[in-house]
Every structure is written in structure tokens, then in C-alpha cells.
Amino acid sequence: MLSVFLGTDTKKALVAVNAAAQKLKVAVVRASDASSVEDVRAALAGGGMFSEKRVVVLDRISDNRETWQIVIDALPLLAKQTDMYFMYEEKADAATKKLLQKYADTVEIFDAPKSAKPRPTVFALVDYMRVGDKKKLWVGYQQELAIGNAPEAIHGTLFWGVKQALLAARSVQDVQRSRRLLAELAELPHVSRRKGEELEYALERFILSEV
Structure with missing residues (x-):
């Protein structure tokens, strides 16, 4: 079906x-x-x-x-x-x-009314991660989960955002940070499966400890 x-x-x-x-x-x-x-x-x-x-x-x-x-x-x-x-x-x-x-x-x-005021999208999480604002990133992540956005989709958005940040990096420090985050995000789904941990909680742990 x-x-x-x-x-x-x-x-x-x-x-x-x-x-x-x-x-x-x-x-x-x-x-x-x-x-x-x-x-x-x-x-x-x-x-x-x-x-x-x-x-x-x-x-x-x-x-x-x-x-x-x-x-x-x-x-x-x-x-x-x-x-x-x-x-x-x-x-x-x-x-x-x-x-x-x-x-x-x-x-x-399910079409939104054209007059509806747009809310911050999941892509705002990319901006919070880029500047290292852990609090806003965590709050935004919880909001995305609350409206039903799947952890897999949020993970994909963050992964895309880090790749863009790496391409735009201008300093050695920014390049190293972006590469580290990119590698950790790439491994996160595989690590969570091996540990029997749901991606939702693995991603939250990543946000709180690695960003």
C-alpha cells in the first residue's frame, strides 16, 4: 500500500x-x-x-x-x-x-496558506552550526523534531551545510573544523546503528558535544 x-x-x-x-x-x-x-x-x-x-x-x-x-x-x-x-x-x-x-x-x-508567515527553516541550523552557537542549534533541532522533521533529514541538511562551509572556508582553522565535522557527521549514522542507538539521540549528542 x-x-x-x-x-x-x-x-x-x-x-x-x-x-x-x-x-x-x-x-x-x-x-x-x-x-x-x-x-x-x-x-x-x-x-x-x-x-x-x-x-x-x-x-x-x-x-x-x-x-x-x-x-x-x-x-x-x-x-x-x-x-x-x-x-x-x-x-x-x-x-x-x-x-x-x-x-x-x-x-x-497539505498546502500552507500563502499569507502564512514563514518560520525559520531547518537550514537555519546550518547557520547556527557554522558559527558554533550550540544553544540555538540544540533549540532549533528540538523544534524541528517537534514538527515532525525526521532526524535523517536534519542530519542530511547539516551534512550539506558543513560541505558548503568547507568549500567557503578561508582559514586553516575553518578548514580543519569543517573537515572534522564532516567526517563525524558522515560516520554518525553508521556508529549509531552499530551501537543500537537511534539517530535522533546520536545527533543530539553530536550537537551538544562536538559542535
């Missing part, structure tokens, strides 16, 4: 996605635009006939052209899987909406 959530009201959409996923009370697998090709393929592969049913949350995969193509190719097969798929796309164009509607069992739209 494939349920699709679309629209620019990220807060409401993610709350709906997470509520639907948690309601089923089964294991939840998450993949985002920051996930590797291998992780996305594994999420789409299905648990198999004799495996426990899973919920798979696909969070804004279209922001990554490479992994998005994998999802597009898998769409005809998702309805046949025993797993439940919940997909959220924030800025799907008309062609993408039409394609998703073709294969989805349900489609829900």
Missing part, C-alpha cells in the same frame, strides 16, 4: 505521516534525500512474505535526483508489497503529482 502526502505545509504533513505510521504499531523504516542508494534500495525491497510487516516513510526523496529515480522505478511494485509506504513530497510538480496519484492508494494535500 502506498499513501502519498503532498504540500508545502511541512509541519502538518509530517505530523500526519508520523501519526499514520505510528498508528500501525509496527517497525518503522525511514529514508530521506540524505539516505544512501543502498539504504533507499533496502527500504523499497520489502520485508518478504515471511517477514514482519514494516512501515516505510519516504521523506522528500525527490531532493536527491539519484535516489528519486530508484523510487520512481519502484512505484509499480510498492502496491504489491506487504509493507506500508508513506511518502511525503513538499514541492512536487504537476507531472510528479500525476505520477504519484497513478500508483497511490491515497493522496493527501
Whole structure:
């Protein structure tokens, strides 16, 4: 089964996605635009006939052209899987909406009112990390979690931000700091899996101790 959530009201959409996923009370697998090709393929592969049913949350995969193509190719097969798929796309164009509607069992739209005052986005966390403002970074991280933004997506944004900071670095100190943060963020998902620690808490520990 494939349920699709679309629209620019990220807060409401993610709350709906997470509520639907948690309601089923089964294991939840998450993949985002920051996930590797291998992780996305594994999420789409299905648990198999004799495996426990899973919920798979696909969070804004279209922001990554490479992994998005994998999802597009898998769409005809998702309805046949025993797993439940919940997909959220924030800025799907008309062609993408039409394609998703073709294969989805349900489609829900969550568009923010045009007059709504924009709130600081997850990209503000990048600025806080760049200047080393640990307090604002931690508060912003908690706010992103509260509105339903997945830790995997937040991790991907921070990883992207550090790469940009490294490219823009002008001093040896800035280069060294960016390289250190980049290496630690790259390893963080793998370390958390080895330790059996959820990425949400591993990322919080990184923010409080390494930034």
C-alpha cells in the first residue's frame, strides 16, 4: 500500500505521516534525500512474505535526483508489497503529482496558506552550526523534531551545510573544523546503528558535544 502526502505545509504533513505510521504499531523504516542508494534500495525491497510487516516513510526523496529515480522505478511494485509506504513530497510538480496519484492508494494535500508567515527553516541550523552557537542549534533541532522533521533529514541538511562551509572556508582553522565535522557527521549514522542507538539521540549528542 502506498499513501502519498503532498504540500508545502511541512509541519502538518509530517505530523500526519508520523501519526499514520505510528498508528500501525509496527517497525518503522525511514529514508530521506540524505539516505544512501543502498539504504533507499533496502527500504523499497520489502520485508518478504515471511517477514514482519514494516512501515516505510519516504521523506522528500525527490531532493536527491539519484535516489528519486530508484523510487520512481519502484512505484509499480510498492502496491504489491506487504509493507506500508508513506511518502511525503513538499514541492512536487504537476507531472510528479500525476505520477504519484497513478500508483497511490491515497493522496493527501497539505498546502500552507500563502499569507502564512514563514518560520525559520531547518537550514537555519546550518547557520547556527557554522558559527558554533550550540544553544540555538540544540533549540532549533528540538523544534524541528517537534514538527515532525525526521532526524535523517536534519542530519542530511547539516551534512550539506558543513560541505558548503568547507568549500567557503578561508582559514586553516575553518578548514580543519569543517573537515572534522564532516567526517563525524558522515560516520554518525553508521556508529549509531552499530551501537543500537537511534539517530535522533546520536545527533543530539553530536550537537551538544562536538559542535
